[in-house]
Amino acid sequence: MQQEPIAVPAIRLTGLTKSFGSVNAVDGVDLDIAEGEFFSMLGPSGSGKTTVLRLIAGFEQPTAGTVQLRGRDVTGTAPFDRDVNTVFQDYALFPHMTVLENVAYGLRVRGVKKAERIARAQESLDAVRLSSYGARKPSELSGGQRQRVALARATVVKPKVLLLDEPLGALDLKLREQMQVELKELQRSLGITFIFVTHDQEEALTLSDRIAVFNNGKVVQLGTPTEIYERPTTSFVASFVGTSNIFDETLSKSLLGRGGTNSVRPERIALRGTPTAATSSAPGTIAELIYVGTSTRIVVDLDAGKRIIVLEQNSASDDATAPSDRRGERVHAEWASAAITPLDLP
Amino acid sequence: MRVSRTSRTVLGTITGIILATIYLPLIVVLINSFSTSKSLTWPPPGFTFAWWGKAFQSAGALGAILTSVQVAVVATIVSLVLGTLISLALQRYTFFGRDTVSLLVILPIALPGIITGIALNNAFRTILGIQLSILTVIIAHVTFCIVTVFNNVIARLRRMGTSLEEASADLGGGLWTTFRLVTFPQLRSALLAGGLLAFALSFDEIIVTTFTAGTGVTTLPIWILNNLFRPNQAPIVNVIAVVLVLVSIIPIYVAQRIAGSDVVQK
Numbered sequence: 001m002q003q004e005p006i007a008v009p010a011i012r013l014t015g016l017t018k019s020f021g022s023v024n025a026v027d028g029v030d031l032d033i034a035e036g037e038f039f040s041m042l043g044p045s046g047s048g049k050t051t052v053l054r055l056i057a058g059f060e061q062p063t064a065g066t067v068q069l070r071g072r073d074v075t076g077t078a079p080f081d082r083d084v085n086t087v088f089q090d091y092a093l094f095p096h097m098t099v100l101e102n103v104a105y106g107l108r109v110r111g112v113k114k115a116e117r118i119a120r121a122q123e124s125l126d127a128v129r130l131s132s133y134g135a136r137k138p139s140e141l142s143g144g145q146r147q148r149v150a151l152a153r154a155t156v157v158k159p160k161v162l163l164l165d166e167p168l169g170a171l172d173l174k175l176r177e178q179m180q181v182e183l184k185e186l187q188r189s190l191g192i193t194f195i196f197v198t199h200d201q202e203e204a205l206t207l208s209d210r211i212a213v214f215n216n217g218k219v220v221q222l223g224t225p226t227e228i229y230e231r232p233t234t235s236f237v238a239s240f241v242g243t244s245n246i247f248d249e250t251l252s253k254s255l256l257g258r259g260g261t262n263s264v265r266p267e268r269i270a271l272r273g274t275p276t277a278a279t280s281s282a283p284g285t286i287a288e289l290i291y292v293g294t295s296t297r298i299v300v301d302l303d304a305g306k307r308i309i310v311l312e313q314n315s316a317s318d319d320a321t322a323p324s325d326r327r328g329e330r331v332h333a334e335w336a337s338a339a340i341t342p343l344d345l346p
Numbered sequence: 347m348r349v350s351r352t353s354r355t356v357l358g359t360i361t362g363i364i365l366a367t368i369y370l371p372l373i374v375v376l377i378n379s380f381s382t383s384k385s386l387t388w389p390p391p392g393f394t395f396a397w398w399g400k401a402f403q404s405a406g407a408l409g410a411i412l413t414s415v416q417v418a419v420v421a422t423i424v425s426l427v428l429g430t431l432i433s434l435a436l437q438r439y440t441f442f443g444r445d446t447v448s449l450l451v452i453l454p455i456a457l458p459g460i461i462t463g464i465a466l467n468n469a470f471r472t473i474l475g476i477q478l479s480i481l482t483v484i485i486a487h488v489t490f491c492i493v494t495v496f497n498n499v500i501a502r503l504r505r506m507g508t509s510l511e512e513a514s515a516d517l518g519g520g521l522w523t524t525f526r527l528v529t530f531p532q533l534r535s536a537l538l539a540g541g542l543l544a545f546a547l548s549f550d551e552i553i554v555t556t557f558t559a560g561t562g563v564t565t566l567p568i569w570i571l572n573n574l575f576r577p578n579q580a581p582i583v584n585v586i587a588v589v590l591v592l593v594s595i596i597p598i599y600v601a602q603r604i605a606g607s608d609v610v611q612k
Contacts, residue, residue: 058515078515094531
């Protein structure tokens with residue numbers, strides 16, 4: 001992946017490789033992450049994103065390659081000598097300490113005076129809206145509260161970079177959405193770099209300034225959320241980030257009139273009773289309708305022998321028709337040529 | 347699972363017989379400690395508190411208890427330190443020969459005491475040229491006491507995982523700080539349980555002790571064995587035995603309570 005070099009990046013990874021036995025969990029990753037950026041590493045489990053995070057934190061030593069923090073090579077440095085802090089997936093709060101002691105821990109091991117560290121820990125707790133929870137034990141908190149304690153604990157020492165390992169994975173949907181907003185606000189107010197590991201593409205798209213999509217230990221695409229979503233370069237990215245209708249070479253030629261493999265997003269396809277002249281289209285039959293609240297997912301079997309998914313927004317005028325009534329209906333699937341994204345790899 | 351009435355009766359009876367086999371003889375010892383007979387005749391001809399009074403004035407018995415406590419306390423402390431260190435090494439680091447070391451650490455608890463005893467006796471006296479003393483008994487006891495500590499601590503380390511220690515390092519805690527503030531507090535109950543078992547193991551050990559104790563070093567089990575068949579001493583031995591049973595219940599009960607309530611909070 002190509003990217004413009006950043007003068008002094010917060011993090012620079014060069015040829016980073018980590019092997020476990022004969023498996024390359026991380027395979028030659030080069031990345032520059034800018035100061036103050038909300039950067040996501042997105043990928044399925046086992047794609048190497050968490051290992052990259054652990055290499056940056058210093059919990060693992062790379063097999064090859066280097067890690068630089070603000071221009072300083074920290075590849076061989078122990079975790080406690082690196083100016084980065086981690087929010088762990090399981091939070092890793094110290095069960096024998098109170099919430100306040102947990103948050104103050106980083107200050108305590110740095111030898112900050114007791115009065116000052118209590119004041120600063122309290123401030124950090126205020127920032128995550130847990131002001132009155134300092135005396136409790138972690139076991140007495142809910143999942144969302146523990147998550148916020150972990151955030152307060154990691155940020156109290158004012159790191160240059162905060163690493164977040166699937167921090168919202170254990171929370172239910174409502175709480176997750178709320179925490180997404182809080183994370184974004186926290187990042188903005190602290191003005192520090194966030195490196196966020198997730199397998200949830202929606203989360204990555206919502207929160208990030210830039211996203212690196214990982215697969216098999218490699219960065220397969222790097223870009224802004226819009227770039228990643230609108231212009232996926234491989235069929236892996238096209239289908240991992242959001243839903244895509246991927247047309248192989250033969251279908252591309254016959255249906256889209258293009259060479260190579262191409263993808264079209266479901267929301268960029270419209271279904272009409274009769275074809276409009278301005279756009280290219282293909283006839284087919286509605287096979288299934290799935291109602292998902294704000295929209296309906298429509299499965300269409302094209303006559304050309306391809307099953308596609310179309311996403312239609314539900315508007316007020318539609319509600320009279322029960323979705324199932326449209327099964328078997330003959331339709332024309334239409335797309336603008338701008339909706340067609342060519343993919344590098346088949 | 348449902349158990350039929352017959353099975354329940356049979357299983358209950360078997361359990362009763364087994365428990366009776368273990369505890370009835372102990373009750374006999376208790377009764378005998380109040381018997382007026384000097385040679386443990388049954389049934390006891392009469393009732394007396396005389397032996398209890400004499401036992402607590404017997405210099406030999408009291409000296410032996412003191413020796414045993416000294417040996418057990420020191421052996422336990424040394425085992426706690428060494429057992430914790432070896433557990434950390436084997437659970438938190440990978441190195442050449444790790445599995446072999448792990449096996450060698452556990453082995454002494456399975457080795458027949460008489461073998462350990464003879465081997466150590468030989469090594470101390472003929473090879474190293476060390477006089478047998480209370481120190482050699484302690485060293486010998488540590489070889490097997492370490493195992494109970496090791497087993498408890500390594501199980502706890504395994505269950506605890508590495509993320510708490512990583513979190514500590516991440517926040518700036520060095521190796522020693524992390525151990526002191528994070529690992530050790532998590533190990534405390536495992537150390538208590540392992541330590542109590544080690545103490546109990548050392549306190550009543552006789553075979554290895556026989557081979558490694560210098561002249562004049564008399565631990566309680568050795569004193570009991572020496573005095574059991576002496577005229578007029580048997581009833582005192584009974585009294586000491588009863589006291590030992592009572593004292594043994596405490597660490598085992600505590601250890602079991604700890605093991606029962608032993609949930610690593612996450």
